[in-house]
Amino acid sequence: MKGLRNYLDKIKPNFEKGGKLEKFHSLFDAVETLLYVPDKVTTSGSHIRDAIDMKRTMIIVVMAMVPALLFGIWNAGNFHFQSLGILQEKTFWQVFGYGLLKVLPIIIVSYVTGLTIEIIFAQIRHHDVPEGFFVTGMLIPLVMPVDVPLWMVSVSTVFAVIIGVEVFGGAGMNILNPALTARAFLFFAYPSEMSGDKVWVAGLKGGEGIVDGFSGETIMGYAAGGKLEQMPYSVSDMFFGFIPGSIGETSTLAILIGAIILIYTGVGSWKIIASVFAGGAIMGLLLNLFAVNEYMALPFWQHLIIGGFAFGAVFMATDPVSAAQTEKGKWIYGFLIGFLAILIRVLNPAYPEGVMLAILLMNVFAPLIDHYVVEANIKKRLKRLKTLKA
């Protein structure tokens, strides 16, 4: 390791101002700070000074996603072999290995595409490669169906990074959550790869050797189709994640472990997570009260463990850039996400899952919420000032 440090120190002057490779400073900086704790600290802006820098923060988020990722990898293999009817013959490692072969390429494509664009923009705009894509690059694979063509992952990542982030001025200035932008793009651009009952289980689209009666339909699909009673999954299946779905979204348990990591380290806002769940539960209760069909009568707490709800609440809604910034605003923002997600999910037949759209919508409204929270605070303090003077 010492040798690497020495080597970096040796080539560093080339990348400094005036060096012959000055153009590539941002690239060098990205590699150096990834490998070693950087020696410079934030000097401008109203940041809290701390030993932790953006890269470490981002790595905590990525670590929090690991349980969901590992489960997703195993689950990909699990459902593939289930659909072929040979799950019993396979060992745990064969199942996991198959899943890894499916998921790893998606992760690699997402990171390579995203970082390439980030680096190009960093070169053009003469700034350092921002850290934001660490998290986005991992979130994108987790919200994809396992059988998604890799070039589509690449195209949607390009779209998310350029249209979702760079046009607004780069990481930290974006209005929308970039990972969800990628997913929304894929959802509207290539609906046949992102919906239906064939895409959620690896190999199902080819349709060879599939066991009779096996269905890759997600719970959302069963619910939207009005066939909830045919659904073969129990409540514990939903909670532990033995259900088809996007790679990282199925296991509520794994996501909750991630949530604990995020809340314990203070990286994710517990207020947002809690209020998303509260909003979802209240909308679910309301629907229960006025239930006219089976879906509306689905017990409200089950809404919280199916589809992408938990994943969205923990990893998407808490994105500090696109969420509301004020403390009171976070409650409102989170609550409305949960509320709208269940509303879209149950009452709009065109979109079986509403979490993505609800979060994107509230991303757009977050600055407005903040504005009114700040205004209300100013008003309150002005009033206090007046009563003090009087």
Add this chain to the structure above:
Amino acid sequence: MSGKEPLLSPKNLRLLTDPLARNNPVTVLVLGICSALAVTVKLEPSIVMAISVIIVTAFSNLVISLMRNYIPPRIRIIVQLVVIAAMVIIVDQVLKAYAYNVSKQLSVFVGLIITNCIIMGRLEAFALGNKPWPAFLDGVGNGAGYGFILIVVAFFRELLGSGTLLGYPVLEKIGLYKTGYVNNGMMILPPMALITLGIIIWVQRSRNKDLIES
């Protein structure tokens, strides 16, 4: 008319070319966006729309400029509207007679040229204060500037969204579908027209730094 000045003097020529880039009504003045979003799914209707708008802007500019000394200022807007409406109806009738299919595809949007802000804007800003020939050129220029953007947007939307150009299956002929390529369904939706337009504006402004507002 000043008889000495040549018909296409440098000054007049600028009236024609300026709106194509530096003063483009769509990307710089951000006018006429609604129809740019609505008709650009396919290239053919966009071309027809572009030609229609060129004709309407050019001739209503010409007519208003001819009448500019007789229009009482207080009712000028309604006079302008009558002229535009007359032009639009003529264009609409011609389309119905000679290009019925395209006219059906464009549906209400030909009629809605009346509400296109570019036309009213040029009448107010240019035709009312200038002689007929420059006004006519200005109309052609602005219509062409609008049409140019329309055609660029439609080119990308049809190519990426439907895989065709003017109905000809380009991507199928070069065998792209065999490699697993799928048409991008989002290009057909209106938001992508807005985003494509945004990208054009972005490219234009990063090449032309003085267009960037402070």
